[in-house]
Amino acid sequence: MRLRSLLFVPGDSERKFAKASGVGADVLILDLEDSVAPSQKERARAQVAELLDDRAARDWAFFVRTNPFDTGLTLDDLAAVVKPGLDGLLIPKVDGAQDIVRIGHYLDALEAKAGMPVGTVKIAVVATETPAAMFALGSYAPAHPRLVGLTWGAEDLAAAIGATDNKEADGAWTRPYQQARSMCLYAAASAGVAPIDTLYADFRNPEGLEQSCREARRDGFTGRIAIHPDQVATINHCFSPSEAEVAMARRIVDAFAAAPDAGTLGIDGKMYDIPHLKAARRTLAAIGEAA
Structure with missing residues (x-):
């Protein structure tokens, strides 16, 4: 499952779903939470369940963002959408790995009821959406068998801690949110799951999105949330290795394969060691190529 571009789609908008399904996102996240008004929750849930029944071939993974536990709506969401066709869930406002264990138990039962293989x-x-979550980021390792990615968010965290803003005048994250972003990256790496950067809200600023995505990939993120279909192509491009990167990764892997006892070797006058080999293998894995 590739988690490079993950596009939010309001669960109560069939029109937006129809547009989103053709833009090339790796994952569509049908949203039952923030983009759906309270009066439309039940309708959105039923509509997403109906969309899951469409067995037409698709080249993207079908995820659903449920409502958080404190709303009392989570179990109703799960009961409606856990059926063949569902690939994953995005769970908001978790406090730590114990919440994943809880969801996992629900899924075990619901998958069995739906005739789906467990898991x-x-x-x-x-x-990172609650203050408690910030103290529990280390709890995701070792990873739950169902866990595939961690992402972070700033808006709900800002509201929870009483911040008046989360951005500097130049648009950069203030320090608390820089810390949340970094800790999410470390937590994902520790758990061995995909680190997914948060959304870029200014969807009319493609240049800003591209710069932000390049910085995110530089730092170690492997994918990003999108909130508008127009953002998907930029995200896919920025989080895909270039031809030059792939070619260099192959050379590094091949060089170490030819010298299996070497811890360090030279290529074109530059020294490469085991961390470079690991990075090269990740680059090839990103394009589905076994190292």
Whole structure:
């Protein structure tokens, strides 16, 4: 499952779903939470369940963002959408790995009821939306068998801690949110799951999105949330290795394969060691190529 571009789609808008399904996102996240008004929750849930029944071939993974536990709506969401066709869930406002264990138990029962192999539905979480969550980021390792990715969010965290803003005048994150972003990256790496950067809100600023995505990939993120279909192509491009990177990765892997006892070797006058080999293998894995 590739988690490079993950596009939010309001669960109550069939029109937006129809547009989103053709833009090339790796994952569509049908949203039952923030983009759906309280009066439309039940309708959105039923509509998403109906969309899951469409067995037409698709080249993207079908995820659903449920409502968080404190709303009392989570179990109703799960009961409606855990059925064949569902690939994963995005769980918001988690406080730590104990919430993933809880969701996992629900999924075990619901998958069995739906006739699905246990473990079919994967889980990604928004890991920084509550103050308690910030103290539990280390709890995701070792990873739950269903866990595939961690992402972070700033808006709900800002509201929870009483911040008046989360951005500097130049648009950069203020220090608390820089810390949340970094800790999410470390937590994902520790758990061995995909680190997914948060959304870029200014969807009319493609240049800003591209710069932000390049910085995110530089730092170690492997994918990003999108909030508008127009953002998907930029995200896919920025989080895909270039031809030059792939070619260099192959050379590094081949060089170490030819010298299996070497810890360090030279290529074109530059020294490469085991961390470079690991990075090269990740680059090839990103394009589905076994090292």
